[in-house]
Amino acid sequence: MKIKTxxxxxxxxxxxxxxxxxxxxxxxxxxxNIVVVNTLLNEVLxxxxxxxxxxxxxxPVEGDFAQNITNALSAGTAPDIFYVxxxxxxxxxxxxxxxxVSEANQAVADDIIPALNEAFTYNGDLKGIxxxxxxxxxxxxxxxxxxxxxxxxxxxxxxxxxxxxxxxxQAELDDVDGLCVxxxxxxxxxxxxxxxxxxxxxxxxTVLDDDFREAFEFYTSLVEEGAGxxxxxxxxxxxxxxxxxxxxxVSIEGAWMVGFLRDQAPSMEYDTVHIPRHPxxxxxxxxxxxxxxxxxxxxxxxxxxxxxxxxxxxxxxxxWVLESGLALPSREALGDNPYFEQDDREAHMSRVVFEGASxxxxxPFAFGSYGESWKSIMDEALGAVLLNERTVDQAIxxxxxxxxxxxxx
Amino acid sequence: xxxxxxxxxxxxxxxxxxxxxxxxxxxxxxLSVATILLxxxxxxxxxxxxxxxxxxxxxxxxxQIQPTNWVVAWQQGRxxxxxxFWGGLAPGGSVVFDVTYAAPVAVGLEEPDIQIxxxxxxxxxAAVVYQDFAxxxxxxxxxxxxxxxxxxxxxxDGLMQEWEKATWRIAFRHDGEGPRLERVPLTSAxxxxxxxxxxxxxPSLMERRGRQASWDNISPGVxxxxxxxxRRVFKESIDLNTGDxxxxxxxxxxxxxxxxxxxxxxxxxxxxxxxLARLKFPGSRALFMLLLLSMxxxxxxxxxxxxxxxxxxNLLNTPWAVIMVAIVSAQVLIMKQFFxxxxxxxxxxxxxxxxxYWTTYWHIILPMSKPALITxxxxxxxxxxxDFFWPLVLISSPSxxxxxxxxxxxxxxxxxxAGDWSLILAGAFMSxxxxxxxxxxxxxxxxxxxxxxxxxx
Numbered sequence: 001m002k003i004k005t006x007x008x009x010x011x012x013x014x015x016x017x018x019x020x021x022x023x024x025x026x027x028x029x030x031x032x033n034i035v036v037v038n039t040l041l042n043e044v045l046x047x048x049x050x051x052x053x054x055x056x057x058x059x060p061v062e063g064d065f066a067q068n069i070t071n072a073l074s075a076g077t078a079p080d081i082f083y084v085x086x087x088x089x090x091x092x093x094x095x096x097x098x099x100x101v102s103e104a105n106q107a108v109a110d111d112i113i114p115a116l117n118e119a120f121t122y123n124g125d126l127k128g129i130x131x132x133x134x135x136x137x138x139x140x141x142x143x144x145x146x147x148x149x150x151x152x153x154x155x156x157x158x159x160x161x162x163x164x165x166x167x168x169x170q171a172e173l174d175d176v177d178g179l180c181v182x183x184x185x186x187x188x189x190x191x192x193x194x195x196x197x198x199x200x201x202x203x204x205x206t207v208l209d210d211d212f213r214e215a216f217e218f219y220t221s222l223v224e225e226g227a228g229x230x231x232x233x234x235x236x237x238x239x240x241x242x243x244x245x246x247x248x249x250v251s252i253e254g255a256w257m258v259g260f261l262r263d264q265a266p267s268m269e270y271d272t273v274h275i276p277r278h279p280x281x282x283x284x285x286x287x288x289x290x291x292x293x294x295x296x297x298x299x300x301x302x303x304x305x306x307x308x309x310x311x312x313x314x315x316x317x318x319x320w321v322l323e324s325g326l327a328l329p330s331r332e333a334l335g336d337n338p339y340f341e342q343d344d345r346e347a348h349m350s351r352v353v354f355e356g357a358s359x360x361x362x363x364p365f366a367f368g369s370y371g372e373s374w375k376s377i378m379d380e381a382l383g384a385v386l387l388n389e390r391t392v393d394q395a396i397x398x399x400x401x402x403x404x405x406x407x408x409x
Numbered sequence: 410x411x412x413x414x415x416x417x418x419x420x421x422x423x424x425x426x427x428x429x430x431x432x433x434x435x436x437x438x439x440l441s442v443a444t445i446l447l448x449x450x451x452x453x454x455x456x457x458x459x460x461x462x463x464x465x466x467x468x469x470x471x472x473q474i475q476p477t478n479w480v481v482a483w484q485q486g487r488x489x490x491x492x493x494f495w496g497g498l499a500p501g502g503s504v505v506f507d508v509t510y511a512a513p514v515a516v517g518l519e520e521p522d523i524q525i526x527x528x529x530x531x532x533x534x535a536a537v538v539y540q541d542f543a544x545x546x547x548x549x550x551x552x553x554x555x556x557x558x559x560x561x562x563x564x565x566d567g568l569m570q571e572w573e574k575a576t577w578r579i580a581f582r583h584d585g586e587g588p589r590l591e592r593v594p595l596t597s598a599x600x601x602x603x604x605x606x607x608x609x610x611x612p613s614l615m616e617r618r619g620r621q622a623s624w625d626n627i628s629p630g631v632x633x634x635x636x637x638x639x640r641r642v643f644k645e646s647i648d649l650n651t652g653d654x655x656x657x658x659x660x661x662x663x664x665x666x667x668x669x670x671x672x673x674x675x676x677x678x679x680x681x682x683x684x685l686a687r688l689k690f691p692g693s694r695a696l697f698m699l700l701l702l703s704m705x706x707x708x709x710x711x712x713x714x715x716x717x718x719x720x721x722x723n724l725l726n727t728p729w730a731v732i733m734v735a736i737v738s739a740q741v742l743i744m745k746q747f748f749x750x751x752x753x754x755x756x757x758x759x760x761x762x763x764x765x766y767w768t769t770y771w772h773i774i775l776p777m778s779k780p781a782l783i784t785x786x787x788x789x790x791x792x793x794x795x796d797f798f799w800p801l802v803l804i805s806s807p808s809x810x811x812x813x814x815x816x817x818x819x820x821x822x823x824x825x826x827a828g829d830w831s832l833i834l835a836g837a838f839m840s841x842x843x844x845x846x847x848x849x850x851x852x853x854x855x856x857x858x859x860x861x862x863x864x865x866x
Contacts (some may be wrong), residue, residue: 030818030819030822030823032532033825034534034819035533038649039649041539041648060806060808060819062801062811062818062819063801063818075716075720077718077720077725080625143617147618246618257828259531260531260532260827260828262528262532263827263829264827264828266623267598267616267621267623268617269617288512360558373860
């Protein structure tokens with residue numbers, strides 16, 4: 001009898017469900033992303049992961065992330081989930097090595113800001129769910145405006161209001177310039193897009209029309225007009241560095257300035273306003289910088305990988321990301337979050353940057369299959385004029401010719 | 410005769426002059442090279458101590474290396490945390506700090522707005538490492554004006570003016586219940602017409618266009634004051650799961666890999682070098698040519714195949730993978746040439762005494778090859794220690810498996826974007842020390858050659 005009972009008990013034990021964990025390899029940037037993702041996986045989402053039977057391990061990539069992921073996908077060693085930046089994602093989407101967002105996660109995608117989904121859509125298929133995003137805004141140092149006796153910037157300013165305030169500062173203060181001008185489409189776009197100009201039109205071509213020319217002339221003349229300084233001339237390479245060091249009164253950057261200013265200028269009295277409006281259309285222009293969580297098409301734990309993406313973009317995870325001040329959530333509904341309403345300069349910057357994604361002419365920071373080649377033509381044209389190597393006419397004509405060759409126009 | 414002597418003297422003098430100029434030239438060149446090399450080293454050491462290593466112009470005499478500040482930092486650390494070396498604010502500790510402002514009497518002195526701010530780091534792991542802030546644990550904060558003085562001084566326009574000077578004393582203690590705090594920041598803001606002329610410790614930086622003086626830590630302790638960047642390297646690169654210092658893990662990994670590489674290199678280079686130098690076997694010449702050819706193939710050409718092999722034998726993300734990819738052709742060549750320079754008579758004498766190849770190699774040849782062995786040891790160690798490519802490719806996870814160069818890249822990614830180069834520079838400086846020590850210790854063996862006295866031709 002005893003033997004029989006033991007046998008039954010043994011069989012019952014064998015028949016009980018075995019909870020095996022799927023190990024999902026997650027990869028993203030190194031640096032402070034190690035902190036963000038590890039905290040999300042080990043603390044914020046620990047219960048949900050245990051419940052789903054998922055063990056996630058974060059593999060940060062130091063160095064060139066895009067190159068690393070491309071190599072890993074080619075060698076068959078890619079992680080199950082990884083970041084894909086809208087800027088370089090297109091060739092990966094086209095290669096078929098990235099899985100389309102699962103049926104279950106389509107519901108998650110519906111809650112994401114539409115402009116972000118657009119950045120990861122390839123041939124009608126969604127190839128990743130935006131984990132967070134950034135847009136451009138104008139940060140300004142209030143002390144500099146006070147010292148110069150100039151009114152603070154306002155979100156209602158148009159290009160000319162913006163420029164005249166910077167001119168007034170530069171005229172009044174010897175040791176400060178208005179804005180650091182950089183030969184970078186990622187900043188110039190704030191003006192170019194405001195005119196209604198489209199970087200790549202419906203035919204797949206780039207046409208540098210009169211709208212573009214207006215913005216190009218305005219931006220490249222800021223130094224000459226006494227409203228800015230070439231960043232390289234004061235040993236800087238981005239507008240944020242100029243503001244953080246009190247070399248300039250304003251910068252045009254995203255919410256990444258929060259962390260930078262906390263360390264670089266912890267006591268700076270600053271505020272943030274939206275990108276100035278185009279004087280004619282009254283619209284603003286902006287770029288959306290975004291990165292998705294995408295799943296490798298040949299992942300061995302595909303189901304768990306999609307589930308993990310769902311958890312990483314869940315309201316709980318995104319709420320934590322927002323409150324930590326480390327990134328802006330991609331869920332549209334979080335726009336009403338009380339965090340944004342705090343009377344705090346960091347929360348205010350986050351709100352302005354969040355609103356930037358749906359205010360005026362907004363384009364993703366992505367150029368389809370052209371990628372970096374498209375941007376470098378624009379950067380060269382801006383640089384040539386800013387360094388007085390070309391006139392505006394020459395630079396635009398040369399850039400147009402390059403774009404025609406690139407896009408086969 | 411006299412004329413001849415005079416001529417000879419003149420010639421001797423000319424020879425002496427030439428000798429002296431040659432000596433001076435030689436020493437001049439050596440001193441210049443040493444100055445340039447040591448100068449670079451000294452500059453990087455100084456920069457790694459500074460709060461802002463990128464400051465322009467670069468100062469050689471700055472706050473952290475001034476002994477008067479060391480004394481104050483020592484006293485402040487003792488008062489705040491009973492720790493003169495690393496300072497901070499601990500239960501039972503109290504801090505007193507003075508700031509002195511001056512302004513023309515016509516303008517008048519205003520009481521500065523003095524705060525102990527709650528400074529949350531913005532980037533890197535510092536954002537999670539520092540969870541306790543002095544601002545939350547300060548008790549009995551008292552600020553009072555203690556000293557007034559009037560004096561006459563020339564202003565910027567050259568006019569004599571009467572000035573007023575006053576000192577404010579800030580005193581507080583730890584509330585007694587909270588944790589030991591590593592840093593006690595302080596800010597003091599005053600109108601721009603009012604100048605900070607003195608303080609217990611010089612401010613770390615002036616903010617808000619000169620309105621506000623900021624101190625990162627007013628109770629630093631002497632080491633906390635001078636070597637704060639070095640402390641940050643250990644504190645702000647930690648394993649989030651275990652709390653262990655990543656920098657120490659990276660250093661350990663680098664040592665392990667370098668040691669592994671050295672042993673592998675020594676084994677392969679000496680055995681292969683000896684075989685190629687002394688053993689007669691068919692194809693030895695072709696093998697040697699193949700070896701030379703392998704030196705001409707860039708690593709990148711064989712990188713993918715090597716990577717796939719390592720992946721297939723499951724060695725990715727292990728130090729063994731990095732040890733295994735040692736390329737020793739150059740070292741084999743060095744050892745082969747060195748073994749060939751050893752007189753055959755030595756080996757023949759050993760053979761006569763009944764020694765086999767292995768005994769000759771182990772007991773006779775290797776002990777005689779100390780200079781060459783040390784040279785390739787240093788080469789292998791330095792190569793492995795500074796290797797960036799293979800560890801970057803082969804070890805991607807977890808963070809505590811990185812080697813120092815890859816770890817430093819991780820620090821750069823985390824802090825470089827925020828312009829916080831001090832911590833990165835301190836880490837980079839520390840990473841050079843082992844190779845430096847190795848050179849200093851072993852350099853005399855490199856030039857020492859026992860063979861010269863070991864054989865009589």
